[in-house]
Amino acid sequence: MKPAGLKAYFDAHPEIRVAIFAGKGGLGKTTSSSSLAYYMATEKKCKTLLFSTDPQASLSDIFERNFFGRGVIEVIPNLFVVEIDADRRVAEYQASVKQKIRDMYGLDELPREIEEYVDSSSAEPSMYESATYDAMAELVAANEYDMYIFDMPPFGHGVRMVAMAEILSKWVEKITEARSQVAEYEQVAASLKGERAQEDAMMAELLDIRQRITTFTDLITNQKSTGFFMVLIPEQMAILDTDRALSMFSELGIQLSGLIVNQVYPPELIEQPNLSEFLRNRLEGQRPYLEEIARKFGERVLSVVPMYTREPKGLEMIARASADLMDCKVAI
Numbered sequence: 001m002k003p004a005g006l007k008a009y010f011d012a013h014p015e016i017r018v019a020i021f022a023g024k025g026g027l028g029k030t031t032s033s034s035s036l037a038y039y040m041a042t043e044k045k046c047k048t049l050l051f052s053t054d055p056q057a058s059l060s061d062i063f064e065r066n067f068f069g070r071g072v073i074e075v076i077p078n079l080f081v082v083e084i085d086a087d088r089r090v091a092e093y094q095a096s097v098k099q100k101i102r103d104m105y106g107l108d109e110l111p112r113e114i115e116e117y118v119d120s121s122s123a124e125p126s127m128y129e130s131a132t133y134d135a136m137a138e139l140v141a142a143n144e145y146d147m148y149i150f151d152m153p154p155f156g157h158g159v160r161m162v163a164m165a166e167i168l169s170k171w172v173e174k175i176t177e178a179r180s181q182v183a184e185y186e187q188v189a190a191s192l193k194g195e196r197a198q199e200d201a202m203m204a205e206l207l208d209i210r211q212r213i214t215t216f217t218d219l220i221t222n223q224k225s226t227g228f229f230m231v232l233i234p235e236q237m238a239i240l241d242t243d244r245a246l247s248m249f250s251e252l253g254i255q256l257s258g259l260i261v262n263q264v265y266p267p268e269l270i271e272q273p274n275l276s277e278f279l280r281n282r283l284e285g286q287r288p289y290l291e292e293i294a295r296k297f298g299e300r301v302l303s304v305v306p307m308y309t310r311e312p313k314g315l316e317m318i319a320r321a322s323a324d325l326m327d328c329k330v331a332i
């Protein structure tokens, strides 16, 4: 089979404004995101924002330019890149949590245990993810670009938050209910005493958390405007992992737009007369997995990207990878 390429998918879904590339580490999320962003900016002339919070500064690496923590940078006309320093965002968030606690309880200084507790939360991966998702939702809400492309960092498929969202949302709802009952009593008590009821800061904070969770969940599960892609390679582990991810996604209500098979040795190479032993082995090694991918995922495969002889880095290689991703040339 030969997939139609990612261009056909975007042509058929012109309302997509957000593209997310997920998948296990090191298979090609950054390469695919950059390739799509390049196409959107150059061919479609869309004002495109390519975004990452990877602490490894992978966009800086692929574009061979330093973007990390430097805000939005226009690389070529219409292609804007931003690489957010998530550690800094987590630190800012912690500072704001501490400030809120001080304000709520009218403290000049936080008790040491509380200070330490808030600080220790930065070691939590969820803190990091939450900073990422917040930044994503914020960017889309600002509505300054035609297309948003998110290169997810290598964690939990970038969608753990969706799984947590429902639980968190229920939890926040329960507490909000309890708080609003308390607030009613306080209001009555205050009016009896002739005082104005204090604004409930805790309640506002809870509502804010819930708002942020639902904004992100809505963004990622919106089938009309969000394209959600997974990248895999022809190897056993990647296939198993994609299988697992697909069932996890469907449980979470996330519709996968499709799969990209990356790093494929073009099968027709086998006919080359002086094919090296190395390449022949690689080709033969991939064959059963490609067959399995075609059998298992079939129509879900949107494009097959060849294995390059060197790492796709720099604008020229991104342009090439982009052409291969958008117009699939490899049959599997």
Ligand SMILES: Nc1ncnc2c1ncn2[C@@H]1O[C@H](COP(=O)(O)OP(=O)(O)OP(=O)(O)O)[C@@H](O)[C@H]1O
Pocket (backbone or CB within 6 Å): 024, 025, 026, 027, 028, 029, 030, 031, 032, 054, 058, 152, 153, 154, 262, 263, 264, 305, 306, 307, 308, 309, 310, 311, 312, 313
């Ligand atoms: N088609 C390809 N041919 C050759 N090398 C490739 C190809 N696609 C990706 N690579 C290389 O493989 C490595 C991993 O690719 P990439 O950084 O895109 O993966 P990733 O999924 O973003 O990884 P991470 O999860 O670490 O962010 C990089 O060194 C990249 O240059």
Ligand SMILES: [Mg+2]
Pocket (backbone or CB within 6 Å): 029, 030, 031, 054, 058, 151, 152, 153, 154
């Ligand atoms: Mg990456």
